[in-house]
Amino acid sequence: MTLERxxxxxxxxxxxxxxWPKQHRNEINQLSExxxxxxxxxxxxxxxxxxLLDSHRIMPPDRAFFDQLVASAPQATRKHERSxxxxxxxxxxxxxxxxxxxxxxxISLCISALMTQPAEGTGTTSELIDFEHEWIAS
Amino acid sequence: xxxxxxxxxxxxxxxxxEQSAIREMVARKLPxxxxxxxxxLNDRGDAEDIAQETFMRIWKHAGEWETGQAKFDTWMHRVAxxxxxxxxxxxxxxxxxxxxxxxxxxxIPEDRLAHRQQSDQVAFALSMLPTxxxxxxxxxxxxxxxxxxxxxxxxxxxxxxxxxxxxxRRNMRTMLIESGFVKG
Numbered sequence: 535m536t537l538e539r540x541x542x543x544x545x546x547x548x549x550x551x552x553x554w555p556k557q558h559r560n561e562i563n564q565l566s567e568x569x570x571x572x573x574x575x576x577x578x579x580x581x582x583x584x585x586l587l588d589s590h591r592i593m594p595p596d597r598a599f600f601d602q603l604v605a606s607a608p609q610a611t612r613k614h615e616r617s618x619x620x621x622x623x624x625x626x627x628x629x630x631x632x633x634x635x636x637x638x639x640x641i642s643l644c645i646s647a648l649m650t651q652p653a654e655g656t657g658t659t660s661e662l663i664d665f666e667h668e669w670i671a672s
Numbered sequence: 673x674x675x676x677x678x679x680x681x682x683x684x685x686x687x688x689x690e691q692s693a694i695r696e697m698v699a700r701k702l703p704x705x706x707x708x709x710x711x712x713l714n715d716r717g718d719a720e721d722i723a724q725e726t727f728m729r730i731w732k733h734a735g736e737w738e739t740g741q742a743k744f745d746t747w748m749h750r751v752a753x754x755x756x757x758x759x760x761x762x763x764x765x766x767x768x769x770x771x772x773x774x775x776x777x778x779x780i781p782e783d784r785l786a787h788r789q790q791s792d793q794v795a796f797a798l799s800m801l802p803t804x805x806x807x808x809x810x811x812x813x814x815x816x817x818x819x820x821x822x823x824x825x826x827x828x829x830x831x832x833x834x835x836x837x838x839x840x841r842r843n844m845r846t847m848l849i850e851s852g853f854v855k856g
Contacts, residue, residue, distance in 0.1 A: 542838070545838050545841055545842065546834045546837045546838045546841070547812070547819075547837070548813065548841070553812075553813070553816070555818065555819050555820075582849060583841060583844060583845050583848070583849065586790070586794055586844070586848050586849070587794060587809075587813060587814075587844065589790045589791050589794055590711070590791050590794035590795055590798070590814075591791050592703075592706060592707045592710045592711070593716075594703055594706075595702050595703060595706050595720075595723070599702075599720060599723075600698055600699070600702060602724075603698045603702065603723070603724065603727050604691075604694055604695055604698050606724070606727060606728065606731065607686065607689070607694040607727075607731050608687075608689060608731050609689050
């Protein structure tokens with residue numbers, strides 16, 4: 535690297551060598567051994583502009599804006615929760631329906647069993663039916 | 673060697689609505705987006721609009737993000753820069769015009785630079801740069817992208833980026849130091 539090339543790169547990337555592309559940084563070592571004072575002068579001159587650029591500070595965002603952005607994110611968890619509630623509802627409805635069907639089946643079995651009782655029976659069927667009728671009515 | 677994307681692990685968590693990941697993403701990226709918007713547009717309200725709209729895109733695409741392609745931060749800057757350009761077009765500022773090589777400080781009314789705080793003077797000088805020069809300086813110097821990343825973001829070669837950077841810095845030097853508005 536020549537001094538001229540070094541000056542040109544300083545005018546592109548500034549005086550902070552850390553912000554230079556790595557391949558250019560690696561080239562500086564050899565040059566600095568023989569031209570240290572000139573390199574220092576070039577860097578000092580460009581550092582004035584860097585200091586001015588660095589003085590441009592941006593006020594950090596306020597908390598209310600931060601919260602607003604966080605709240606704007608999709609609430610996927612709530613969607614999952616909604617799905618869970620929906621599935622839970624379906625499950626309960628399914629369980630309820632299954633129970634009702636099982637109950638109805640039992641009753642029908644009972645009734646069938648009772649129906650197979652000898653015709654003379656004990657009147658239990660009538661009592662049962664009457665009781666159920668009253669229960670529904672009440 | 674594949675460079676790890678430090679933001680990639682947050683995205684699937686954001687897609688699941690994990691609050692800690694959402695908060696971390698906003699904490700990491702909001703200051704960068706505001707800084708980008710402010711330096712490109714020199715207007716706080718516009719910068720916040722850019723940040724808000726960029727986050728909407730982030731939320732939308734978090735679940736589809738595929739690692740191994742562009743870095744998330746680079747993609748986010750591309751989105752934000754496009755939004756900045758939309759704002760500049762609305763303002764009718766020439767976004768692609770890069771014919772202005774050197775700014776003549778005599779054409780800037782003296783009171784626009786003098787009597788301001790130094791930070792405001794720099795902000796104003798930045799706003800006077802041709803858009804592509806400003807973009808190059810903002811990405812490489814302020815947002816700390818490497819030269820190849822900044823060139824990639826701007827869809828130009830590294831040589832073209834270096835040319836823009838050189839002219840941008842020369843113009844800033846002319847406006848801020850050589851014109852005497854700021855004592856260097």
